[in-house]
Structure formats: structure tokens, C-alpha cells
Amino acid sequence: MASLLEKRLLDAVRPDGGWGYYAGQASRLEPTAWAAMALTAGADAIKIGVRRSAMTRLFSAWQQGSGLLLDPGSATPNVGFSGLGLLAMNALAVPATDSVSARLRNAVVAAKGIQLQGDGGPIKQNTMIQAWSWIDGTFSWVEPTAWCLLSLKKSATRDAAATARIGDGEAMLADRVCQPGGWNYGNSNAFTQDLRPYVSTTALGLLAMQDRRSTPAVARSLAWLEQHALSELSSMALSLAAIALTVFDRPADKVLDALRVNEEKTASLDNAHLMAMALYASTLTVHKARAFRM
Amino acid sequence: MLTRREVLTLPFAAALAASCRREPPPFDESAFTVPRRSAVGLFPATSYDAGLDDVIFRGLAELGVDVRGKSVLLKPNMVEYEAGTAINTDPRVVAGAAIALKRAGAREVVVGEGPGHRRDIEYLLTATGLFDRMRDASVRFVDLNHDAVREVPLKSWFTGMRSLSLPVSVLAADLVVSMPKLKTHHWAGLTCGMKNLFGCVPGAVYGWPKNILHIHGIDQSILDLTATIRPGLTIVDAVVGMEGDGPIMGRSRDVGFIGIGTDVVAVDATCARIIGLDPEKLTYLFGGGRYLGQSDPRRIDQRGENPDRYRTQFDVIDSIKERRLAG
Numbered sequence: 365m366a367s368l369l370e371k372r373l374l375d376a377v378r379p380d381g382g383w384g385y386y387a388g389q390a391s392r393l394e395p396t397a398w399a400a401m402a403l404t405a406g407a408d409a410i411k412i413g414v415r416r417s418a419m420t421r422l423f424s425a426w427q428q429g430s431g432l433l434l435d436p437g438s439a440t441p442n443v444g445f446s447g448l449g450l451l452a453m454n455a456l457a458v459p460a461t462d463s464v465s466a467r468l469r470n471a472v473v474a475a476k477g478i479q480l481q482g483d484g485g486p487i488k489q490n491t492m493i494q495a496w497s498w499i500d501g502t503f504s505w506v507e508p509t510a511w512c513l514l515s516l517k518k519s520a521t522r523d524a525a526a527t528a529r530i531g532d533g534e535a536m537l538a539d540r541v542c543q544p545g546g547w548n549y550g551n552s553n554a555f556t557q558d559l560r561p562y563v564s565t566t567a568l569g570l571l572a573m574q575d576r577r578s579t580p581a582v583a584r585s586l587a588w589l590e591q592h593a594l595s596e597l598s599s600m601a602l603s604l605a606a607i608a609l610t611v612f613d614r615p616a617d618k619v620l621d622a623l624r625v626n627e628e629k630t631a632s633l634d635n636a637h638l639m640a641m642a643l644y645a646s647t648l649t650v651h652k653a654r655a656f657r658m
Numbered sequence: 659m660l661t662r663r664e665v666l667t668l669p670f671a672a673a674l675a676a677s678c679r680r681e682p683p684p685f686d687e688s689a690f691t692v693p694r695r696s697a698v699g700l701f702p703a704t705s706y707d708a709g710l711d712d713v714i715f716r717g718l719a720e721l722g723v724d725v726r727g728k729s730v731l732l733k734p735n736m737v738e739y740e741a742g743t744a745i746n747t748d749p750r751v752v753a754g755a756a757i758a759l760k761r762a763g764a765r766e767v768v769v770g771e772g773p774g775h776r777r778d779i780e781y782l783l784t785a786t787g788l789f790d791r792m793r794d795a796s797v798r799f800v801d802l803n804h805d806a807v808r809e810v811p812l813k814s815w816f817t818g819m820r821s822l823s824l825p826v827s828v829l830a831a832d833l834v835v836s837m838p839k840l841k842t843h844h845w846a847g848l849t850c851g852m853k854n855l856f857g858c859v860p861g862a863v864y865g866w867p868k869n870i871l872h873i874h875g876i877d878q879s880i881l882d883l884t885a886t887i888r889p890g891l892t893i894v895d896a897v898v899g900m901e902g903d904g905p906i907m908g909r910s911r912d913v914g915f916i917g918i919g920t921d922v923v924a925v926d927a928t929c930a931r932i933i934g935l936d937p938e939k940l941t942y943l944f945g946g947g948r949y950l951g952q953s954d955p956r957r958i959d960q961r962g963e964n965p966d967r968y969r970t971q972f973d974v975i976d977s978i979k980e981r982r983l984a985g
Contacts, residue, residue: 384806385801385804385805385862386801386804386805389805389806390806392804392862394862435862435863437806437807437808437809437823437863438807438823438862438863439809439821439823439863440863440864442862442863442865444865445862497865497869498864498865498866498869499863499864499865499869499870501870501873502865502869502870502872502873503869503873505865505866505869507777507865507866508865549775549776549777549866549867550867554844554907555844555903555907555975557903557907562776562778564777564778596778596781596785597781597784597785598778598780598781598784599780600777600778600780600781601778601781626784629784630780630783630784630789632780633779633780633783633799633801635780635801635804637804638780
């Protein structure tokens, strides 16, 4: 499966060295970051160097005055994907002193979701915590928070501002843990009903909180993922689950088997982002999820 | 900093009514004409196995909908998968519509959706069975969350926003067909043809959920999206609806029809009345009836079955009870 995915991904590369979500579309941030990580995981220095220059060239072109990366076609930078971009730069060993990387890191530190005064509304959560939103001027959500938190924790430099933001991100994820463990996209309870966790968001939350694995919420979430990793059959859910389980040193064989079977059925919808996730997961035994592991 | 209550009360009817009445209104008046009369068809369908392509084909003919030579994008409502629930437009209705529209002469039919809640579209497609239904009907899927996008000016600006990036597949289609599930909605009261258009806003640009729409007001966003996308046809899955804490956590409720119409406001207003909600108390329908379509029941011509056949009272959460029809 890995070699076929690698070939399909290489066939889909755009002339500018990036990837669009679907064939023929312009390069976008998320598939480019994932493809760069997937194609270089466990690769030699020459391959990594080639991919690194292509990716940093694109990221440099996409970087805004704020330092965040603007997904081409969008009018507003995507904070969550900027966090993913920072993680990819780290995975491809872009030096922390590189100006694009340094400005991106500072921008991720500076980005904040908006705050809401809690007044007994129907959504039970601490709305004063400002973690990371998808785009500026909106609320914090689990996915962008997990990407930004993980990328900051993986960064080589950590100043007081970054430390404070890491605290915000951890507080937000701790606040949003679902009752049985794991994470929904946003809230854990709305209109008096407990919301259920999902595989992909739980895997992301665990990756971001991997250095807090002894805390009860993280332990409960890991147990939930181990039990439910096969409940959502898709490239995204299975790949992220396999990566998270590997990082937590848990067996991922059954999840990877399911990923293979699923890939035969859906071919990742021919979506480069999903193909890259599946490729990264299917080569876990080689690289041990280094890009995600603290 | 906004308070939770301020965020929740932003869309209430009084504010929107005031903005609808103020001079000038937040839309180009010359660009919109409320039809003097609109037709809405209700066609019996008590089961998802009841030849829905035939039901929809007959409905299109009865309403005189001409799709010959057109490229059609079907926009179902795919939100979340939970076995045995009525969260999503049933894939059999989507496949039935695709077959019917092809039979009616559409040049191309694709299915497009960009779930606002669950971003894992591959999971949703396979778990719901839509993936297999589309393959069987030889229909292509367009992932609206990750499609190429183009920034376009909004045709009304109740939200205060002047433009949005929208998927090129939506913008390029000759005919966008909104294919909602008939459900109550814990914020908006009702989710049907108009609210369904939230799924046209690309998550890869704005995130999941499409939080920018909530920040600018759900009702206001529904109006601006409907004004800009202008779905030319609405096909409602009201075979089984959802009552209570919709759009996800509610209960299934048998209703028994497929609703069809070219005026999405008229379709939504008709469906609202059938389930016991007052369109004049649903902020976006109140607003939509003033510039997007016909919401006056005296000016809506019913085709197929009489709405009285299906009239019922959906259970709603407490905060929505004041939006029920009187009596």
C-alpha cells in the first residue's frame, strides 16, 4: 500500500512543489504540509533536503505580515493549518532560526481564539480560555488547538510567551474532554446532553497532550481511543489513530490492517491530504511517528 | 468581548425585522423579486425503499421543472453518522434525485457537501451508505470543504460581511439543488432548504464548524448564503424527520413525504407550518419572505398532497417553543 500511495502522491505534485486537495487543483497548505511529512518520513538527507526547499519556498510565498500562512484562495489565514505547517517545518528539520519558521512560530504563539463571558448558556464549557481558533475572530476548537499546541511543544525554542500559550492550550483541552474520555470537535456537553468523542479529534488531542500522559483525562482518552479506534473507518480517523497509538507505544497493527482494507475501497477519495495521512501511517514501523513524537 | 447571551440573542427576530425595514435594506433591492406566487409539491413517500426516483421524477414534472442540458449540483445535508437516527438526508433520496434529474435531461449531476460539524467526509460517505449509492448511480462526489474556492461578493449583507470564499463547483453549477432533511434546530428553530446551505461554506478556509457564520449570526448567515447561492430547486427528505434537540441529538419522527419546489423560501415555510412552527417567528424565514421568496401561505400553490395530510406538531426544545404556530 505504501509504495502505491507514494506513487499516487508523487503523481499529484503541482509544478510549484505543493499539493492541492484534489487532482488539478492549486496547492493548498494542509495537503502540502502532510505530503511533505509523509514523503520524507524515514527518507535520506537528500530527499528531505529537496522536499524541504520546495516546502519552505511555498510557505515563504504564503506567509502573511502576521507570520501566519495564508492558504491560497482564502482571504484569511488558517490558524490551525499554520500550526500544522510549523509542525511540518520542524519535521523537515528547518532550522528554528530560519526566518519563515521563526515568524510562523511567533505568529502561532500570538494567535488566540476569542473569549466569551460564561453566563449559564446551554453549552457547558469554560469559555474564558483562549486557545486557538480556525481563523481570527472566532472561538477556540479542539483541532486547531491540538495542531498549534503540538507544534509549539515540538519547537526547539520555548520562551515565556510560548510557555504561557502551551498552558492555555492544555487548559482548553482539559476543559473539553468528553465524559468517557476523548474529544469532540468543540464542546463536551450542549443543551444538557453529553456529546460524544471522535477518533480523529481524540487522536489529535492525545498527540498534543502526550507529555501529560499520567493525567487522568489523558489516560481516560487513551483508553477510549484503544477501544474505539476501529469504529470510524476512514483514512483520516485510522491514520491519526495509528499515529497516536504508536506515539503512546500501543499496538496499532489492527488499525493499520483496517486502513489497508479501507484504502482498497475508497482510495482516500483521491484526496492528497488523506493519501498523505495514510502514507505516513502505513510507514510507521519505519519512522515511529518521529514528526509527532516529543 | 461578547457575552454568551449576546451571541445567542444576536439573531432574534426583532433585530432582523428592524434591519429589514430600515432604509436602505441590506441588499440590492433591484436584484430580488419575491414571486407573486410559488408552487410547492408534497409527494407521498412512506418508505425509503419506495421507488424515490419515480416519486421525484413525477414531482419535477408536476412542478414543470426544466433541467434539460443543465449541470446540477445536489447538496444533501450530511452532518454526522449515528446508526438508527435521522440526522442526514437519506442516501436513497439523494440517489433517487440523481436518477430522476438525469432522466429529466440534466447534462451532469454531481453530489456536493461540506459538512460543518464532522470534517471526516470519507467516514460520513461510507458510514451513511452514500458512497455506495453514488457509485451505483454513477454520480461523482464533490467535497465542498476542500474544493477550489473563489471569493465572491455576497448578494445581501445581513451578516455585515461583504464577501465569502465559496466552492467553484457550487458557483459553476447551472442548478444548485438544496436537499435537506426536515429537522428542528436548537438555534434556528428549523433546518431545511435554506439552512442546509451552510454546507456550501468551505471548512478548509473557515474551519469546522463554520464558526464565522455563528459569529455573524446564524439567521443572518442563512439569508446571505441563500441570497448568494440562490438554489434553483429544493428537494426535502421528509420521509422521516427529526424533532426535539435537532439537528443532531433529536429523535426520529415519521412524516411521509418528499417536498419539492423551486422557491426555497416557499418550501421551507410550508415545511415549517407542517411541523407546527410559524415562519413569521423563524427569523431567517421572516427575513427571506421579504426579499428572497414567497412565505405567505395564501400565495403558495400546493401540488401533490394537501399539507393538512401531514400536519403535525414536532416536539421542540424549550427555547424554540415560542416559535410555534398559535393554536
